[in-house]
Amino acid sequence: MDCLKKKILSEGLVLSETVLKVDSFLNHQLDPSLMMEIGKEFAKRFHHQKISKVLTIETSGIAPAFATALVLNVPLVFARKQKTVTMDTDCYTAEVHSFTKNTTHTITISKKFLSADDHILLIDDFLANGEAAMGLIQLVEQAGATVVGIGIVIEKSFQPGARKIKEKGYPVESLVQIASLQNGTVQFLNEVNHYE
Numbered sequence: 001m002d003c004l005k006k007k008i009l010s011e012g013l014v015l016s017e018t019v020l021k022v023d024s025f026l027n028h029q030l031d032p033s034l035m036m037e038i039g040k041e042f043a044k045r046f047h048h049q050k051i052s053k054v055l056t057i058e059t060s061g062i063a064p065a066f067a068t069a070l071v072l073n074v075p076l077v078f079a080r081k082q083k084t085v086t087m088d089t090d091c092y093t094a095e096v097h098s099f100t101k102n103t104t105h106t107i108t109i110s111k112k113f114l115s116a117d118d119h120i121l122l123i124d125d126f127l128a129n130g131e132a133a134m135g136l137i138q139l140v141e142q143a144g145a146t147v148v149g150i151g152i153v154i155e156k157s158f159q160p161g162a163r164k165i166k167e168k169g170y171p172v173e174s175l176v177q178i179a180s181l182q183n184g185t186v187q188f189l190n191e192v193n194h195y196e
């Protein structure tokens with residue numbers, strides 16, 4: 001997705017060999033036009049699938065997931081990292097450890113928003129170690145629903161997440177794949193998919 005690559009090159013900041021800062025359009029300030037392009041692209045890539053809901057995890061997954069759900073005309077559900085006072089007690093939960101932040105969250109979804117006949121498209125902003133995606137997959141499995149695919153805005157292909165998820169048999173569509181963040185520069189993976 002060329003417009004996303006251009007945005008990363010012009011506004012992204014390589015903080016270390018593993019972390020890319022993109023808070024001017026994805027993680028803090030949002031670029032709504034770019035989010036809509038992202039939503040259209042995910043809808044196009046998964047157009048052959050029957051999708052009843054889009055699922056993501058708060059916070060930064062919500063914007064691209066919202067745009068995708070809008071284009072697909074289906075509801076968006078986001079898993080919470082902390083229970084709210086109004087939240088139902090009847091919930092699906094999974095543990096998600098972040099290697100990037102060295103934190104662990106119990107992610108939660110009210111049972112009323114996921115049912116066995118749902119066909120779920122998972123969307124997230126980053127794919128690094130795959131912990132968030134695996135946690136979301138667990139929630140869907142607890143409900144007896146089906147994961148039809150996983151859409152990722154920025155895949156860091158030098159980390160193990162994408163490979164782990166593909167090995168479990170889930171189709172992953174990443175809008176950009178980053179091969180390396182070494183020497184302070186973003187190097188994209190060739191358009192060829194190296195996992196297959």
Ligand code: G4P
Pocket residue numbers: 018019020021022027057058059060061097098099100101125126127128129130131132133156161
């Ligand atoms: P994983 O889910 O693939 O295993 O990723 P990991 O635990 O390593 O990352 C946890 C958090 O760090 C996630 O955000 C993820 O989006 C973010 N993250 C991982 N790598 C990068 C990176 O290179 N750049 C940026 N900007 N973020 C990265 P989170 O804690 O859920 O944050 P938020 O969604 O609440 O904003």
